Amino acid sequence: MLTHKNFTRKCITCGVEITDCGSAKKYCTECAKERNRKKRREYMRNIRNSREYISPANEVKQARLRSMQRINAIARHTTNYGEYQAKRKEN
Numbered sequence: 001m002l003t004h005k006n007f008t009r010k011c012i013t014c015g016v017e018i019t020d021c022g023s024a025k026k027y028c029t030e031c032a033k034e035r036n037r038k039k040r041r042e043y044m045r046n047i048r049n050s051r052e053y054i055s056p057a058n059e060v061k062q063a064r065l066r067s068m069q070r071i072n073a074i075a076r077h078t079t080n081y082g083e084y085q086a087k088r089k090e091n
């Protein structure tokens with residue numbers, strides 16, 4: 001019967017010995033965590049830098065801005081409130 005092989009490896013960044021690990025293990029737990037964080041940070045930065053990305057907070061802000069612009073545009077061309085309301089319903 002085959003038994004699971006356990007290796008002893010050294011973390012390639014801090015040199016700590018890792019016991020009972022697989023053959024492909026390169027980092028100790030702490031370094032693996034740090035590496036993961038860095039990768040994720042980079043990944044998120046790339047997403048945020050891309051043109052298509054709109055953060056949820058920004059989306060709300062932009063929607064509010066758009067509706068304010070619409071209201072202001074109507075208000076600029078009307079003289080009284082009744083007219084303004086009528087035009088708002090038109091659109």
Ligand SMILES: [Zn+2]
Pocket residue numbers: 011012013014015016027028029030031032
């Ligand atoms: Zn390490």
